Amino acid sequence: MKNLSIITGTIAFLLICALAGRYVSGHWLFYTFASFQIQGAALAAVLATVAWLLHRNAVAGLMVIAAVAIGVHGYVMLGDFRQATPAPPPGYPADFKVVSLNIMGDNSFDNGGRIADAMIASGADVIMIQESAPLGPHIDRIKAVYPYRLGCGAQTITCDTSLWSKTPMVAGEVKTASPLYRDRLLLASIMVAGKRVNFANVHTTKPYFDNIHAIELKRATELMADFASRNPAPFFVAGDYNASILTPDVRRFMTENKLMTAPSEPATWPVAAPAIGMAIDHMFVADPLRFKSLQALPETYGSNHFGLVAEIWYQDLTITYPPN
Template sequence: MSLKANSAGALALAAAAGLAFGTLPRLIPTTTPFGAMARMLDSLAPWFLVLTLICALVTMLLGLRRLGGVLAIAALVCGGLLVRDHARLSLPAVPDRPVDLRVLFFNALGENAAWGDRIVSAILEQDPDVVTIAEPEAIYPALKRLREQFDFVSPCTFETCSLLVATRRQPRRFWRLSLNPAWENRYAVAELDTASGKRFFLAASHLMKPWLVGLSEVELARLKSQYDWLPGPVIAVGDFNAAPWSQPMQDLLNRTGMRTLRIPVPTWPAAFGPLGVPIDHVLVHEGARVVNARAFGAGLNSNHRGIVADIALP
């Protein structure tokens, strides 16, 4: 068999594998024997489908036109279904709406304390109304600067600071909860008013990785219950460790009515920039809308990029 035929066969096999990895994981429940592996893969579905399409097209050029064509069409169909599902549970930005507040979320990476002062400087340059930081141990050395600039900074000591919320205005209410027994107080809620008197809830979370079977499902169920409790406009931010088209996020959005960004902001790994996976999110509910959203934190030594979002409230 010629080198050309061997290459075509190998690429066809790679395309078939990419198609399987890009479609099947989202269909596999977490509690099944293959659930943990499925949760590792389903956030990567678009990348697998793009790989499938490229391999299929090259397979056609190398002579296996019928097989390559079938694989290419399958990749396009599955990609179309993925886009359809994402569009149903997302909202486009509304750049024509007036901005009521600016929200910033950033996973600062706990061992990143040497960069703490630079992280705080970068945050202040964005002039946000609400800041949420996951793994805030990184900014603990510079926490005083945040306290000088914001009316409210959630209680934080180096040993217990697992999720930090800072707001320009004092919240009407603020509380924290533990959604799982492994990491404490990684969910926080603030009831806030804007300067013009519009009231809203800010819910912040840092979820565990979805392939930690036995814990992640319980955590997600508790998060759904917490979101269901919040009335009126809600803005939910956080590190969800899952892309918006993954099974856990699709279930969360379906069950709660929260909506994600139509064009997600790639956040992880930070080194991949715009080619990264969007596992950090800004979700909205009950009339809150994202006016625009952009990546934050490039060059701040975290493994995540953050998100800065301008929000319009009803």
């Protein structure tokens, strides 16, 4: 039993070290584990508890405490960027609706047709798609409802990241923030419900490719700031970040752009186990925008991510809203 306790405890110890690395180092390797901080800490706590039950000793007990502390801190950090109050009461109508989905570039073209149907029927004012290739054969019928777009031939030679709007764009730009992939940052300034809003569709690579994830987010911040200087309006930012808001470079991106999350973020990956999943696809807002609602789409349409749909208030800061 003691040997089994040592084996189990060693696994727990290594997992705790990987999760705790963020507190002592900014190395990109620890960014990969940061997204799993809560789930990983829960697993480490279970393993350490098993090790303690098999052979009761102080080291195993301390590992249980360390794992619980790391998990609790991760949970607390989820609230660091929750949208500010006050916000309009629940009965106050939303100003616009946005859908975002990574449809997976090698998704079948049959699913591309289903996704096109869902886009057309969504009622969204703006739709942001990542890895848009399966939509290629369906662009003409999507255009009948969303005639204004970036990507898939509009300012690009690629059909990767795309942004679709029911109303004209005051300005629209396709940018490259990544050393690996082109045209994965789309910036658009759009009038929605009579108010001007800047939209950013962001798709970053996975955080375990050296420090490229951090480079992409830093470059995105610079390009968004430049765009906003020429198109003053609050930002609505969405896309696939391949990382949770527990990851240090995502947190830096949110801080530098003064972005907020909804009161809670739905898990978007892995789709096979949503109960233990995490939010690696995001929607963020900047003042004076507020979330009325944020939900995962009920179907994946063959993707390996759940998409997101949000209803947004454009808060009038001169109005005192009734209490919720």
